[in-house]
Amino acid sequence: MSERLQPGDTAPAFTLPDADGNPVSLADRAGRKVVVYFYPAALTPGCTKQACDFTDNLDLLAEAGYEVIGVSPDKPEKLAAFRDKENLKVTLVSDPEKEVMRAYGAFGEKKLYGRTVTGVIRSTVIVDEEGKVERALYNVKATGHVAKLIRDLAI
Template structure:
């Protein structure tokens, strides 16, 4: 399990395929703030709620200078189904080998019903215009999280 990121850290750059197989890089967003959020699986109730919340608030976030990228270990094809089924507008990228999830500290030991296992830790990292971590939030809840980010960022 990798270290969790802290404010002031350089956000690890990445290039991952989106739902259509196009490459998306964090470095391509330099000069804009980016909310990178990590979620366990497309087409599941909590992850759908979170993705829909980001989509519903995308204009507000974009107007305040933020781009949004959702990262999961799903394959691009599944992300395409997720986007189309839920009419999602956020950029979803695939990290099936979990290298980016690990680099951001968003993959590690979890506990559910008394059992310990390795999995995606629902997390959100806000990256500033220079590529540095502004905020790093781990073990966030799917419901109400986007509203909290908007409030915390003063948008």
């Protein structure tokens, strides 16, 4: 089981390929706030809803100083298909080895339809300008999560 992050922890560094295969690094965003969200699979109903909600609110989040990065175990080619099919504007990155997910506590045991399984734990981590964890939210719901996040961040 991955260790969950707590507010004040240093956010684990990462560099992962985006949907076009270009490297995306947390370090490149130093001095800016970043919403890093973890989702199980592109092109599935819940993950599509969540990604569309982030896209629909991207301008609002950007005005408040937040960038958004979505992380899944999908390969860049699938992320590109997801982005193009749904007209997504959020940055999507690929973590097929699930190393970053484990570092963020977003991979491990979870309940799915009453059974315990191992997989991606839908999670959102807010990283502040200094690279510290501001908030770490685990087992979030796909639907309504972005609206709740905006309310909680008082945006």
